[in-house]
Ligand SMILES: NC(=O)c1ccc[n+]([C@@H]2O[C@H](COP(=O)([O-])OP(=O)(O)OC[C@H]3O[C@@H](n4cnc5c(N)ncnc54)[C@H](O)[C@@H]3O)[C@@H](O)[C@H]2O)c1
């Protein structure tokens with residue numbers, strides 16, 4: 001059995017345990033000395049509910065049975081790591097806050113109303129939310145802010161992202177983080193300059209707009225370019241993720257960082273001190 005539970009380290013629940021990120025997170029937690037797995041959650045009716053999470057993943061038993069009961073799972077946890085879907089994440093934010101567990105949210109595609117609900121839960125507990133938990137992307141956010149602040153609107157800003165064929169939301173959470181960073185650097189609101197989904201006779205590009213393009217295909221883990229294009233020259237900042245472990249590593253760091261912090265809605269820049 002991997003990762004024997006240690007009482008001195010935070011107990012972690014992984015939601016969406018059968019998912020691409022869920023399985024990566026179960027592996028990361030069970031291999032870590034800094035935390036231990038107390039529960040694995042899946043949606044009601046999922047084939048893995050009732051099975052040992054280790055054997056369901058095709059490996060050795062881990063002694064943790066997949067459950068569909070978030071209240072019971074969260075009651076025994078110090079942190080909930082959640083990469084699922086918007087409706088689930090909003091419900092989990094309330095339940096994790098009631099359990100006073102740190103809620104690490106990787107889920108993307110959240111609406112403004114979803115984020116407002118998460119903000120309300122963060123009055124009572126620690127929530128760390130980021131569209132991308134990797135160190136590289138969070139550094140890229142800061143670089144994007146700086147480059148955007150240094151250049152004027154002669155440089156058109158375009159965010160181009162590519163992901164696997166199963167991804168359901170666009171632009172990606174990361175692309176939106178980068179677009180927000182570019183807008184902040186320029187001193188504008190992203191909502192006022194955002195241009196997504198060009199198709200047909202769109203008219204010429206509007207000066208000052210921040211454009212988004214989404215590519216979906218194959219097994220691409222996650223690639224992001226921020227392009228600053230002017231007449232005669234072009235700068236491109238790029239991040240390429242080749243392994244989902246980079247997201248899992250960031251999420252574990254956030255779960256541990258959040259222990260004993262004051263309630264609030266934090267992001268990975270807080271966790272990484274960037
Ligand atoms: N922030 C980051 O660093 C980062 C990195 C990768 C993925 N993501 C995001 O994480 C999310 C999940 O991505 P994925 O590729 O793992 O997707 P996935 O579809 O493989 O996994 C999602 C899992 O959540 C489960 N789920 C849905 N509703 C549930 C509920 N009510 N209760 C329990 N489980 C539930 C599904 O059954 C599924 O197993 C997406 O929003 C994605 O964009 C974020």
Ligand SMILES: O=C(O)C1=N[C@H](C(=O)O)CCC1
Pocket residue numbers: 108131132163164167171172173174175221222
């Ligand atoms: O695979 C996904 O889905 C990813 N989602 C995040 C996003 O929307 O930016 C991070 C990269 C992978």
